Amino acid sequence: VFPTEESLLKCLYMAAMELERKWTKIKDWPHIYSQIVILFEDRL
Template identity: 50%
Template sequence: MSDLKEVCAAVDEQTALDSLERFGDKWDAKYPKISKSWQEHWANLSTYFKYPIEVRTLIYTTNTVEGFNRQLRKVTKSKAVFPTDDSLLKMIYLAMMDITKKWTGRRKDWGTIHSQLEVFFEGRI
């Protein structure tokens, strides 16, 4: 995974392609479909490199979303059956309220990211 992360963390598109080639050289014998899939979909994946590095880190950082989903699964998994759909919705709502209470931190570079997003997505933010 660390070799594939080099592709995402590359400074520009050419460096990313070089990293992808190195990844393929190292891992194609064991996992041939990974680099092949990345190369086939490079036209879509490479749009990622038109954004500044701060915005790119925001794009590939999904830990908050994954953590939120994990906590919701934890709450719903402990109860095998819900008597009604409303009871499930209420439990998810209450869990969501508890989860979001812990969201006190901010990204240290949010001001820069927000400014850049306003430039790239003018009129939509």
């Protein structure tokens, strides 16, 4: 239980930062993303 809403948000923020730090980057992501945008431009 968190004493305030702000403390809950801080905890969630720190957990998200920790996950992002451990996240494995996708090789050639900018190239892949540009192809996805071209193929699915009407859906993005």
